Amino acid sequence: MDLPINIEIAKTHLLAKKRQTFVAMLGVTFGIGMYILMISFMSGFNEYLEDSMLSATPDLRIYNDIKTDYSHSILDEVSDTSKVMNVVHHPKPKDINPNVRNSQKIIEDLKKDDRIKAVSPLLASQVFYNNGPVQINGTLQGVNIMDESKLSGLADKMKSGKVENLLTVSNGILMGQSLANKLNVKMGDLVTLATPNGTSARFRVVGTFQFGLGTLDLVRSYVSLSNVQQLLGKDNQYVTDINMKIVNNQMATPMSKEFAKRYGYKVDDWQTANASAMVSITIRNVMTFVVSFTLLVVAGFGIYNIMSMTIQNKLKDIAILKAQGFAGRDVRSIFLTESVTIGTMGAILGLGLGFIMSYGVWNLPFPKNEFISITRYPVTFHWYHYAFGVVFGILTTFIAGLMPSVKASKIDPVAILRG
Secondary structure, X not given: OOHHHHHHHHHHHHHHOHHHHHHHHHHHHHHHHHHHHHXXXXXXXXXXXXXXXXXXXXXXXXXXXXXXXXXXXXXXXXOOOOOOOOOOOOOOOOOOOOXXXXXXXXXXXXXXXXXXXXXXXXXXXXXXXXXXOEEEEEEEEEEOHHHHHHHHOHHHHEEEEOOOHHHHOXXXXXXXXXXXXXXXXXXXXXXXXEOOOOOEEEEXXXXXXXXXXXXXXXXXXXXXXXXHHHHOOOOOOOOOEEEEEEOOHHHHHHHHHHHHHHHOOEEEEHHHHOHHHHHHHHHHHHHHHHHHHHHHHHHHHHHHHHHHHHHHHOHHHHHHHHHOOOOHHHHHHHHHHHHHHHHHHHHHHHHHHHHHHHHHHHOOEOOOOOOOOOOEOOOOOOHHHHHHHHHHHHHHHHHHHHHHHHHHHOOOHHHHHHO
């Protein structure tokens, strides 16, 4: 038969039972809409966590991994171990400098690599902030602030002041917002700190930042690299870490192995440093996919039930069509057209509903917290989520309509008309 006739018959069936058709469309609409909402919210949340981790953790970190060897002692050098056995209780490790030797040469070599966006040398130290009679623990990081800003995006995380202030004030310090609140200091105030080896210094607060991670904002401060070198009594070549931001962070693992072999130092990549967090993100992605898939499949089963009921109610119509010369493939075409039409319309409406709900969640104010930098719920609006929703919605309803339509194409018109 002519295809337009089959489409016209499908249209007549759909319009004859408007309520039934509308309910079927709503099943697909809510399935797609909830899928868009869940995938947008969960992907937004995961991207926020990943961005927070990446800003707080360099893509690659070169450092001197100190390994203490207790298998030999100084007694072995002054006594004949073939005649006596030396036993040392509670041995102490020998003095080892944790700095990266030839750091300037390594940094210059890394800056020539096109795969690397930024290189930032670092010298960190545990410190104690004097807060009246109480001393508060923290970490002081000596950096070249502009290099560090390129690496961690620090300029975008400033709550007060600018990163450039560290260049203009010789004894300037940038503090985590939570740490500044705990010390009750603000821009322009002086803070006194001491290192574990007994040296102390005073710095003027020139800005505060917030990464959105409580374990970081509550302890970290930045000063110039030369200030920490001077505070620890080290020369201007002394650094303990070389941090890097690379163009493609998915290449961090193979690049870490390459640099470890080239420079002879331990090199950690961001995936290794955040292994536990990456596992939780992977688990959430799987859960989101499973729930979203379930919503779409449930919508598909709704279409299957409705199409089965429609065919059951249209048995006599099918018999008459076949008696008039309609082939089995024509009957299949009619009911597949109905199911695909329901799926397409439902999917389009579902995209609109999902976008409206996602946009509504995105505009909700996030509960205020001194450790969290976001002001509203993280939601993404990736086009491929919407494209997948449409394709999967139409495909699900096509499969759901295929089985009943095949059954309808095999109906014997004589048996139906005889009753």
